[in-house]
Amino acid sequence: MNSLDRLIKEKIERDLEAKTRRHFIKTCVTGMGGVALGSLFMSCGSFGSNKGNGKIPLSDRDVNPMASLAPPYPAKVKSVIYLHMAGAPSQLEMFDYKPALQKLDGQLTPQSLLEGKKFAFIKGTPKLLGPQAKFKQEGESGNWVSNFLPHFSKVVDEVAFLKAVNTDQFNHGPAQLFMQTGSPRLGRPSIGSWVTYGLGSENQNLPGFVVLTSGGKTPDAGKSIWGSGFLPSVYQGVQCRSKGDPVLYIDDPKGISRNLKQSTIEAINQINKEEFNKYSDPEILTRINQYEMAYRMQTAVPELMNINDEPEHIKEMYGVKPGKESFANNCLLARKLVEDGVRFVQLYDWGWDSHGDSHANAIDLGLRNKCTEIDRPMSALLLDLKQRGLLEETLVVWGGEFGRTPMQENREGQEMAFKGRDHHGDAFTMWMAGGGIKKGASFGVTDEIGYSAIEGKVSVHDVHATILHLLGFNHEQFTFDFQGRPFRLTDVEGHVIKEILA
Amino acid sequence: MEVIQQLLGRLHPIVVHLPIGFIVTGLLLQWFDRKNNEWGKIIAIIFQWGFISAALACISGYLLYIGEGYSFDTVKFHLWLGVATAVFSLLMFLRLVNPSKVDFLKRLPVVLISFSLFFIISITGHLGGNITHGSDYLIEPLPTSIKSFLGIGPENHEIPILDEKNWEDAVLYADLVQPILNTKCVSCHNSKKDRGDLQLHEGQGILNGGENGLVIEANDPENSSLYARLVLPLDHDDHMPPKDKTQLSKDEINIIKIWIANSNSFDKKIGELGLKKELFTAFFQKTNESIYPEIEVASASIDSIEVLKARGLHVEPLSDGNNFLKVSCINSPKFSDNDVRLLSPIFDQTVHLDLGKTEITDEVFELLSQFSNLTVLKLNNTTITGKNIEKLKGLEHLKILNLTHTNFDEEQFSILSSLDQLQTVYMYNTSISKNAKDKIIGTTEYNFGGYELPISATDSIVY
Incomplete structure (x- = not known):
């Protein structure tokens, strides 16, 4: 099995893991009670x-x-x-x-x-x-x-x-x-x-x-x-x-160029954005922002x-x-x-x-x-x-x-x-x-x-x-x-x- | 019994409308019937009921007067005229029904009674309204200009404004205590309406006390009900002012306390009493705290702000809903003279402009002269030399100018120091030395920085 297949398999498994019986029940509950609970959820996040x-x-x-x-x-x-x-x-x-x-x-x-x-x-x-x-x-x-x-x-x-x-x-x-x-x-x-x-x-x-x-x-x-x-x-x-x-590990690792770093972060954030679209967890946005901030800090912080x-x-x-x-x-x-x-x-x-x-x-x-x-x-x-x-x-x-x-x-x-x-x-x-x-x-x-x-x-x-x-x-x-x-x-x-x- | 008495008394404002209705109806019918003289009987019945209801109104009115603690002086005219209304209605009734029996009635012209009734009932009604709503109720909505023309200026209930200079000269009673009482107590405790037999609108009334005795024990605020009732829990029955009325502030209560504690003197000044300034600072005039212009500007268009934000500039209102803007180029180190033109849609709104650490040059002053309300300008850490700085002369609101870490040229300093609208100029880390202080004219404060903390022997001692 080559690495690509492994990746695809892992993705499918992860997606399935996300849909457990609990998840099913949870979705049903939130689906039905969602209207009533809407105002309560407003206070979270x-x-x-x-x-x-x-x-x-x-x-x-x-x-x-x-x-x-x-x-x-x-x-x-x-x-x-x-x-x-x-x-x-x-x-x-x-x-x-x-x-x-x-x-x-x-x-x-x-x-x-x-x-x-x-x-x-x-x-x-x-x-x-x-x-x-x-x-x-x-x-x-x-x-x-x-x-x-x-x-x-x-x-x-x-x-x-x-x-x-x-x-x-x-x-x-x-x-x-x-x-x-x-x-x-x-x-x-x-x-x-x-x-x-x-x-x-x-x-x-x-x-x-x-x-x-x-x-x-x-x-x-x-x-x-x-x-x-x-x-x-x-x-x-x-x-x-x-x-x-x-800040620890603020320098890029040896052999990693700034451009590579940038495209890595962009890719990670793209995945995170998809996750956010799926689950709407505000903490995912926090994570995206932290990645971006960390990238910008790499140049600004050492100087400052x-x-x-x-x-x-x-x-x-x-x-x-x-x-x-x-x-x-x-x-x-x-x-x-x-x-x-x-x-x-x-x-x-x-x-x-x-x-x-x-x-x-x-x-x-x-x-x-x-x-x-x-x-x-x-x-x-x-x-x-x-x-x-x-x-x-x-x-x-x-x-x-x-x-x-x-x-x-x-x-x-x-x-x-x-x-x-x-x-x-x-x-x-x-x-x-x-x-x-x-x-x-x-x-x-x-x-x-x-x-x-x-x-x-x-x-x-x-x-x-x-x-x-x-x-x-x-x-x-x-x-x-x-x-x-x-x-x-x-x-x-x-x-x-x-x-x-x- | 007292309950029924009070209840009936409080029906007075409703009951009074019955005689008014009957009598006005009667008068109107008399007017329409003046030629034909056909409705005599009906009119008589109407005045009969006018009398009965007027008598009821008199009784309820008297009960109200007893029950609510109005002073006789306040109600006397209304009371006598109310009785007169009843009497004249009775006269009218008798005159219309059977004038032959009583001789003097025959000689009384109906028209005279009609006009008397008309005037009496109008005046009685008006006086009654004055008692309920206050004598200035009717004229209150009039514009101030008309009021002053009529010679009825607004009553001064405001607490006089003290300031740093005059507070010791203020008379504690006349300038603070009485105005506080006027705003918070007098509406129920005055010569017209003395709830609890207490009048607080002038000194003698305060000394006289109320139905429970004196309200002041000299030098003993805790035992003076004038103070003690203010600090009772709000839910306590004896708390004053009543729960639903405007309460005194902490500082105001404190003033009442101090006044009683200092022999409730009526003429001593704060300075003579040797009281601390802190007690009065709450009543000091608030000086304009903001350094920004006290004028209104139109709000900048959201679109133009969005354009600027998209270019990485900070453009924010001074506070929510404020039209003045604060602009900063902290995230735009490449910002240059030409970019200032981008700000043209918000020239008037920008009061705080931070161009520090950007690529601007002396050319910028020309453009800056168009920021008509600019108050704070930061040009620190740039290459400006101060050439063209005279362009800032027209900026009448400019107060704070930050030129630290620039190439500011000594030759421009005399021009800079002629900008006398400036309050503070920061010149640290420029070629201008502290010697330039001699050239400073006017009141602008120049901060040349360069502070030092000399090495002292204790710096290196380890205990």
Whole structure:
């Protein structure tokens, strides 16, 4: 039997496999119940999708799901760079200055503060731990920045602080999911997926939602935090490596010419299109698009992800480490991506979990090193965006998944080798900068020891509502129908934080 | 009993139409019968029923007045004239039936009673309508020009607009509290209609309180029903305003609270009370947030947009339903001067044009001068030198110009700086040095970039 016969035989067999008894029954059921079920099926996949006003041009979107779309309302920014410090940085050593906590250093925590609270590791009665950094008011705004961030203190007037962000999660995985998808449980689309679903992306040779990680590990919650949830999977984040090839196997194999590659992809896509005509599964369209995107990315990405061609002074400003995986490289890449019309760039930097269980996790040692690692790059990112006129159309968000306790961690009730703080979600600091943000603002106040919010408490949903607002969405109208009900990034909550808007 | 009383009272608006019908019919018949005098008996019966129904209307009207908390001042004319209607109908009936019995009736001319009835019933009806619908109900639909001619301008219920400068000078009560009450409370608590015996249209009324006593406990908002009822759950019986009425916003409720908490002063300014600005920012005037022109343009034809999109250009509205367009050549690096001509169908609509990283040259300025509403223009990463840039002078809406990474020529800088409509010009990575700052006239902000973060000793310390 020659190979052609085998192919034909295989095709016939595959076609027959597709028509099992189950398939027959299924076809009958859908055939009869189809009319009644029609509306239900509308909520599955992109056919039932709508964008608040339900006006997505269906065909255009199916053929090109990343086509750039106008926002429902006038937007302040067109792209977002989200800097997530995985592990939860200590607000008390960076931005939230609490002199009273210094005075109480070493004292036992009053019971009234501990009652009804859950901690990840703290047991019994911990001692309070004064700030391990020195603080100064910086810039014209006079916002407090610690000496862990000497460079950032020079750009502090560009950003607006949220000093009392609140989350109800105190473990990394759920808290990261909550921060990035609006729900602490799996299955919901991430912010970047929502945004690219709603707005597409300008550069058709690059993914609309790029993820870059640094710090040696990826976030605890795994890839779900840049997943697309129930949105078509074309909107999930594309993780690029910042060391070596940005995308694995991006080069053509030896001996394969560009033309051959092109005709291969065309043939594959032709088959896929026939499959789509047969089964109407939107995921097939996603696959077709991924093939095409991958082909275009082969030329665009290596060029874009090459930071070596940047001028020396820029590389110095960011403090890049060519050939290595670093937050600095990722910040520079983030600027390049946004400059080239990528909609959403998500950076994760791992290693912020300052429990005090090791040198690297000591609040006065390891944390300080982590601060040094991000201080220059994130400050340079703001300045570089600014001088290119990009800061006014980009939103930069900085934060972790929660904050840290004013108490010193006493794991298992024992004194620990290094100074550290436990997970704490009641009140922590985030900042935003860029278009539509009130420069130098600071919203929210925590109590004297930085334990709870006493004014301007905002939730994770509020942060999401604000991000969507700046991109031109009303977070209450931006929905996707799934399993019979419209879903939102902010679910049933969230208020735009007007206090930090210009 | 009270239920029946209220129910009968509320039938008043229906019952009143009976005497009106009878009396008008009677008057009409009298008019037609003025020569022949044949229908006397019928007319008398009609006025008899006019009297009976008018009396019923008076009773129901009185019950309504008792039951619904109208003040006597509001209803008195309507009430007396209603009674007068009944009395005159009775007079007419008696006059027509048996004038001989009562002497003075004979001397009363029928015509006089007819005209009196006609006027009384018209005025009574009108006043009644005013009580139900409000005195401005009838004239409300008139055009403003006619209203102002008649000297009846629209009532000012708007909350005065504060701004960054004047907010401390605003009087808390007069400029915020009372206007809030006016918009949300006064329609039921005023001198005409004082539900719960409470009048909120002026200071004295607020201090007087209502049937349950005072509504303000100075400095104690939680125990002041004026505030406490606002924050009760919406379903609570005592919640105010009633569930189906427009509710106060969070910020408005907060203002009422602050006012009570600060001794409900009637004349103190916000500044004198030392209150925080954040409490009032919700009432600040919204400045025009958009940088784009505040004018209307016709929408561009879909076909011409499709043509441009097919060539790989991004052409999108600023937002859904907005006619202004944002155009970007980010996917068309080969875009050149001549291609700009393709945009001619959308010259007026384009407010944001990104020609960065394309092959355009200085020739482009000639064409750009036709984008009459252009607000943001990006020419970064191109080979332009700024020659012909004076063509942009006519673009009165141009606010942001990005020239970073171009060959912009120092000689053109003086022309550029004469474009004083510009707000921000990005000049990073051009031959123009920061020294050119001296030549800048006007208020345009020039960003020459070149930011540095000097190396510091702490950069390399590892703890």
